[in-house]
Amino acid sequence: MFSKGTKRKFPDGGEELPEEGLPSSNEELASASYSLQRQSLLDMSLIKLQLCHMLVEPNLCRSVLIANTVRQIQEEMTHDGSWQTAAMIEAIAAAGSGCSGAGAPPERLVATEVLCRPGREMTGGSDAEPKLFSVMGYDGCREEEVVAVEEDSICSEAASNVCLSGSMGHCWERGVLRGERELDSRLGAPDEDVDVEEEDEEEEDNDLEGCRDEGEAKATRQVFGTFEIKNSHPGPESALEELFSDVDPSYYDLDTVLTGMQAAPKIGPYDLLDSLSQSHSPSSLGSAANCRSDLNELDHIMEIIVGS
Amino acid sequence: MAGAGDGDDEVQWCFSQVKGAFDDDIAEADIISTVEFSHSGELLATGDKGGRVVIFQQDPESKSQPLCRGQYNVYSTFQSHEPEFDYLKSLEIEEKINKIRWLPQKNAAQFLLSTNDKTIKLWKISERDKRPEGYNLKEDDGRYRDPSSVTALRVPVFQPMDLMVEASPRRVFANAHTYHINSISVNSDNETYLSADDLRINLWHLEITDRSFNIVDIKPANMEELTEVITAAEFHPHQCNTFVYSSSKGTIRLCDMRASALCDQHSKLFEEQEDPSRRSFFSEIISSISDVKFSHSGRYMMTRDYLSVKIWDLNMESRPVETYQVHEYLRSKLCSLYENDCILMRCVHEYLRSKLCSLYENDCIFDKFECCWSGDDSVVMTGSYNNFFRMFERGGRQDVTLEASREVSQPLMVLKPRRVCAGGKRRKDEVGVDSLDFSRKILHTTWHPHDNIIAVATTNNLYIFQDKC
Numbered sequence A: 001m002f003s004k005g006t007k008r009k010f011p012d013g014g015e016e017l018p019e020e021g022l023p024s025s026n027e028e029l030a031s032a033s034y035s036l037q038r039q040s041l042l043d044m045s046l047i048k049l050q051l052c053h054m055l056v057e058p059n060l061c062r063s064v065l066i067a068n069t070v071r072q073i074q075e076e077m078t079h080d081g082s083w084q085t086a087a088m089i090e091a092i093a094a095a096g097s098g099c100s101g102a103g104a105p106p107e108r109l110v111a112t113e114v115l116c117r118p119g120r121e122m123t124g125g126s127d128a129e130p131k132l133f134s135v136m137g138y139d140g141c142r143e144e145e146v147v148a149v150e151e152d153s154i155c156s157e158a159a160s161n162v163c164l165s166g167s168m169g170h171c172w173e174r175g176v177l178r179g180e181r182e183l184d185s186r187l188g189a190p191d192e193d194v195d196v197e198e199e200d201e202e203e204e205d206n207d208l209e210g211c212r213d214e215g216e217a218k219a220t221r222q223v224f225g226t227f228e229i230k231n232s233h234p235g236p237e238s239a240l241e242e243l244f245s246d247v248d249p250s251y252y253d254l255d256t257v258l259t260g261m262q263a264a265p266k267i268g269p270y271d272l273l274d275s276l277s278q279s280h281s282p283s284s285l286g287s288a289a290n291c292r293s294d295l296n297e298l299d300h301i302m303e304i305i306v307g308s
Numbered sequence B: 001m002a003g004a005g006d007g008d009d010e011v012q013w014c015f016s017q018v019k020g021a022f023d024d025d026i027a028e029a030d031i032i033s034t035v036e037f038s039h040s041g042e043l044l045a046t047g048d049k050g051g052r053v054v055i056f057q058q059d060p061e062s063k064s065q066p067l068c069r070g071q072y073n074v075y076s077t078f079q080s081h082e083p084e085f086d087y088l089k090s091l092e093i094e095e096k097i098n099k100i101r102w103l104p105q106k107n108a109a110q111f112l113l114s115t116n117d118k119t120i121k122l123w124k125i126s127e128r129d130k131r132p133e134g135y136n137l138k139e140d141d142g143r144y145r146d147p148s149s150v151t152a153l154r155v156p157v158f159q160p161m162d163l164m165v166e167a168s169p170r171r172v173f174a175n176a177h178t179y180h181i182n183s184i185s186v187n188s189d190n191e192t193y194l195s196a197d198d199l200r201i202n203l204w205h206l207e208i209t210d211r212s213f214n215i216v217d218i219k220p221a222n223m224e225e226l227t228e229v230i231t232a233a234e235f236h237p238h239q240c241n242t243f244v245y246s247s248s249k250g251t252i253r254l255c256d257m258r259a260s261a262l263c264d265q266h267s268k269l270f271e272e273q274e275d276p277s278r279r280s281f282f283s284e285i286i287s288s289i290s291d292v293k294f295s296h297s298g299r300y301m302m303t304r305d306y307l308s309v310k311i312w313d314l315n316m317e318s319r320p321v322e323t324y325q326v327h328e329y330l331r332s333k334l335c336s337l338y339e340n341d342c343i344l345m346r347c348v349h350e351y352l353r354s355k356l357c358s359l360y361e362n363d364c365i366f367d368k369f370e371c372c373w374s375g376d377d378s379v380v381m382t383g384s385y386n387n388f389f390r391m392f393e394r395g396g397r398q399d400v401t402l403e404a405s406r407e408v409s410q411p412l413m414v415l416k417p418r419r420v421c422a423g424g425k426r427r428k429d430e431v432g433v434d435s436l437d438f439s440r441k442i443l444h445t446t447w448h449p450h451d452n453i454i455a456v457a458t459t460n461n462l463y464i465f466q467d468k469c
Helices: A024-054 A060-079 A082-097 A110-116 A135-144 A153-187 A203-228 A234-245 A249-262 A268-278 A288-306 B283-287 B328-351 B353-360
Strands: B013-019 B032-037 B043-048 B052-058 B072-079 B084-086 B091-093 B099-102 B110-115 B120-133 B157-173 B183-186 B192-196 B200-205 B208-217 B230-235 B242-247 B252-256 B268-270 B291-294 B300-304 B308-313 B322-325 B371-373 B379-383 B388-393 B399-403 B444-447 B453-457 B462-467
Touching (some): A024 B328, A060 B283, B032 B099, B032 B444, B043 B110, B072 B120, B110 B183, B192 B208, B192 B230, B200 B230, B230 B291, B242 B291, B283 B328, B300 B371, B308 B379, B379 B444
Parallel strands (some): B183 B230
Antiparallel strands (some): B013 B462, B032 B043, B043 B052, B052 B072, B084 B091, B120 B157, B183 B192, B192 B200, B200 B208, B242 B252, B252 B268, B291 B300, B308 B322, B379 B388, B444 B453, B453 B462
16 A cells, blocks of 8 residues: 555656565565555556546546656656666566456457456366456465555555456466557557567567557547547447456356455445445345346446446 | 534534435446535525535524524425536547536526537526416317407416426537536626636637637647646635636745736745655645635635645735645555555456456545635635545634534534544544545535525535524
8 A cells, every 4th residue: 555655656767665674585575565555556547538438528637647656656657767677567467467468359349358257266277368357366465464564454455456467467468468459550650658668578568568658649649639529439448248248157256255255354434335235235146147137237238328 | 603612612513404316236327426505595505416406495484493504405406517528539428417507696696607518508506486378379288269259359467386496507618628627707797707627728608609708828839748737726705807726836826917918927926835855756646736726805715635725815925824734644655645546456357357447546535625605704614535624714713623423413412523633542422434435525505695504515426504593
């Protein structure tokens, strides 16, 4: 979590200013934690921007503030050289995890990819779909709380997010990797703030860097570009359809997982989450029939939103 | 004397009334979106998400009443705006009333401006307590009489009738805003008013609906370069050439319409340099100004950003003269207040899919709180979470946190000051930060122009409090 001591912008070319008297391993730990938290914030902001784009009429002020946050993070990451480092780390992690999203269509929005993948765990791991940005990860990561982070409830929650962002990050990249490359050529020059180095040894790094950057530039373009005239180009709609065609019965097995999540320690601002989730008893999801009717209802609502 | 008590007397606020049902299941249309006292304070208007305006009128004072001030009762209710559909963009235009502003009263009728995202309307609210009777050619029920049956002439007379309050739209100011209107402000000249959306501010004449003048335009040529939007705007209370507008970057620009037709160049720029040691990725978001209000005197203005209320002297641009922390304990929670909708989206996908749209806009860090001045400018007030609202006495003398809750809903019940425990040992009466209910927030508050009466809107209830007399 962005505890007070770690909120500073990175000074020129430097690591995060270490606290006095700490051993060097704690410095590194704090630095790594800050980077991961920053990454998590970046990922979260990008999801918000893309979801924003999906919805009927986004709030301009909100979108501008989120986009500015994304730019700030991007600048800082470029500035301290961790932009490429992060990409490399995730490339390695991605290779190891076996996630694959190859073959995802180019129009697929990042956010839908992230939110709508069924859980691997639920399907017994035989599913080729990338890992869900899921509750399991949320719980599973609690033990990996970073030592240097302040101990309050929000920090522990953020540490979980750190793990989540890790899993989401590489799956996300994988998922849009091929798609973004195609988009890259279609959309033209990437964001001028980040140079896409073409002489990189690892092709994956190159792709990841380009596509992450491209993803952000694209997200920002998409958000503001459509404020003028709301295009009826097929992009968002087809992504929305993908959203629902993706869901398969294995999704319903999330019940037990989500019920388990409700039993997890509650965090203050998540009272909102709790009060909302409590209004729907777990039994409402117990049967596949209920889920299907819920899906139909959702289809209907999304149709209205999309204005078909 | 409005404002804080004199000398050692501390103002004690008591419950007076509450409007709206105490249902657990709140209809979205009933969510209050704006509250405003009229210039005399006799009328109190509320607007809601369903596009309705409800006006309450204060009863004349009566010694027999337990409270020394009259109660507010429903005076008029009308549908101001209807949902519309923009066919060009395939978008629905919400009927939610964003702002109501009263015009100063000139005759027996009252006038107010109400606006949704795209259209401003001027409403006339008039009373009718007499009706003419005794027409020669018409029966009293309106049917025409056969002329041949008229044998004598009579003069119609006015007969008293039950009071009827009529609201009629007198002007509709439409099609001038591409983006969502966030503010309207009536000029002190009583002839013009401004309307502000995210990127532009327009000047209207109250009589002319087919034309408006654009006075501020911050839209970049390339929308991808957009980094700042207008969040609020207001005319100076006495100088008809002066107005201010605030931005999402925490700046306030004061403009003089005498300088040029297009006021893109500000006359004054109010901005506080941020403390570099407190900088975080959320700094910009929490510096975004959600409301700006001139003091009644016109010498000061107040701005509300996410964590604080700042009072600026119009003569000093470099920093505010007073800063009050509304809920500083939220500073360490900013990340979760930013992401809480993100987490919701993951789980909500299963549980609450029908609320996809409204939940997405639920991230608390973007909540837009309003602020207001007391009649004598000695106290300022703003809302917070958990149905708390805060009052700050100018000069940093005292501040208090009060709660609008069902438990204190008996007349004359005194509101007990609340305290939030930011950390460490929680005392008996205190509320822990992690127990705050972020779904119950007070965004809209208003203070009677001459008296110690305040109206505070929770999600769908309007609480009226007054000081103990």
